[in-house]
Amino acid sequence: MGRRVPAVSRALDILELFLEGDGTLSAPEITRRLQLPRTTVHELVTTLAARGYLTPLPEQPGRYRPGVRLYQLGSRYAEQLDLATEGDRVAREVAGRCGETVHVAILEDTDVIYIAKVDSSHAVRMVSAAGRRLPAHCTAVGKMLLASLPPAELETRLSPAGPLAAMTPNSITSVPGLRTELERVRERGTAVEHRESNPDVSCVAAPVRDRSGRVVAALSVSVPMIRWSEEREAELTELTAGGAGELSARLGYRPRR
Structure with missing residues (x-):
C-alpha cells in the first residue's frame, strides 16, 4: 500500500466539512475546525476553488460552497x-x-x-x-x-x-x-x-x-x-x-x- 499524501488528505478533510451544516464555510472556520495553519488552509482553498471544487459566494465575500466539479463527480458515481x-x-x-x-x-x-x-x-x-x-x-x-x-x-x-x-x-x-x-x-x-x-x-x-x-x-x-x-x-x-x-x-x- 502506497504512502498517503498529507496535502491531499487535508484537501479532502476540507471538502468533507461541507457535508455538515448549511454547506457553506469561510477559511477562518475551516482553520478553526481542522486546526491547520492559516496559510495552509488559504492555499488549499484557493487551489480547490481554482479547480472548481469550491465556489466563492458573491453575496458573502470570504465564504465558499461546494463547486460544480463535485457535482459532476457525484453524478458520475451515481451513474455507476x-x-x-x-x-x-x-x-x-x-x-x-x-x-x-x-x-x-x-x-x-x-x-x-x-x-x-x-x-x-x-x-x-x-x-x-x-x-x-x-x-x-x-x-x-x-x-x-x-x-x-x-x-x-x-x-x-x-x-x-x-x-x-x-x-x-x-x-x-x-x-x-x-x-x-x-x-x-x-x-x-x-x-x-x-x-x-x-x-x-x-x-x-x-x-x-x-x-x-x-x-x-x-x-x-x-x-x-x-x-x-x-x-x-x-x-x-x-x-x-x-x-x-x-x-x-x-x-x-x-x-x-
Missing part, C-alpha cells in the same frame, strides 16, 4: 450505482450477521417485487426468490414502502381497492385497517409483519433511500416462528435499520443533521 447489485451486497452482509433470510424489495403499484435475496444459513428457513411478486399490504417491506408514499399517491393506489386479498388468516383485508397500520409504521420508522404472507414466518423491514432522500426500496429480515421472540424482533429491527441505512449510504443518501 445499481440498486439490485448494491442491495445484494448489503443483504449478504446483514444475513451474515443474523443467519436469517434477507430481502430487498421495490414497490410496483400495490405489489412488491424482490430484487435481491440471501438465504438463511439455517436448515429451517423461508422459501422465496428474487423476482417474486407479493401484495404489498401482506409484507413488512410492502407496508414500509406504502407508508413512505406521499399521501396523495397512496390514496391513488388504494382508491380502486375493495377488500384486500388475504394470504394468511393474519393478513390485513381492509383499506381502513391498512391505513391504521401504515400510520404505525410511520411512527416507528420500521415495519413488522407477523405471519401475514406466510403462516410460519415473521419479518421486520426498514426504508432504503436514494441520494435525494426518497424511499426507493426496503430491506427486510424474515424469521421462522420457531426462532421468533420479542427479544429477537428488537435485535433484528436494529440490524435491519442499520442494513437499510448502509444501503442508503451506498446509494448516496446522507441524513440531514
Whole structure:
C-alpha cells in the first residue's frame, strides 16, 4: 500500500466539512475546525476553488460552497450505482450477521417485487426468490414502502381497492385497517409483519433511500416462528435499520443533521 499524501488528505478533510451544516464555510472556520495553519488552509482553498471544487459566494465575500466539479463527480458515481447489485451486497452482509433470510424489495403499484435475496444459513428457513411478486399490504417491506408514499399517491393506489386479498388468516383485508397500520409504521420508522404472507414466518423491514432522500426500496429480515421472540424482533429491527441505512449510504443518501 502506497504512502498517503498529507496535502491531499487535508484537501479532502476540507471538502468533507461541507457535508455538515448549511454547506457553506469561510477559511477562518475551516482553520478553526481542522486546526491547520492559516496559510495552509488559504492555499488549499484557493487551489480547490481554482479547480472548481469550491465556489466563492458573491453575496458573502470570504465564504465558499461546494463547486460544480463535485457535482459532476457525484453524478458520475451515481451513474455507476445499481440498486439490485448494491442491495445484494448489503443483504449478504446483514444475513451474515443474523443467519436469517434477507430481502430487498421495490414497490410496483400495490405489489412488491424482490430484487435481491440471501438465504438463511439455517436448515429451517423461508422459501422465496428474487423476482417474486407479493401484495404489498401482506409484507413488512410492502407496508414500509406504502407508508413512505406521499399521501396523495397512496390514496391513488388504494382508491380502486375493495377488500384486500388475504394470504394468511393474519393478513390485513381492509383499506381502513391498512391505513391504521401504515400510520404505525410511520411512527416507528420500521415495519413488522407477523405471519401475514406466510403462516410460519415473521419479518421486520426498514426504508432504503436514494441520494435525494426518497424511499426507493426496503430491506427486510424474515424469521421462522420457531426462532421468533420479542427479544429477537428488537435485535433484528436494529440490524435491519442499520442494513437499510448502509444501503442508503451506498446509494448516496446522507441524513440531514
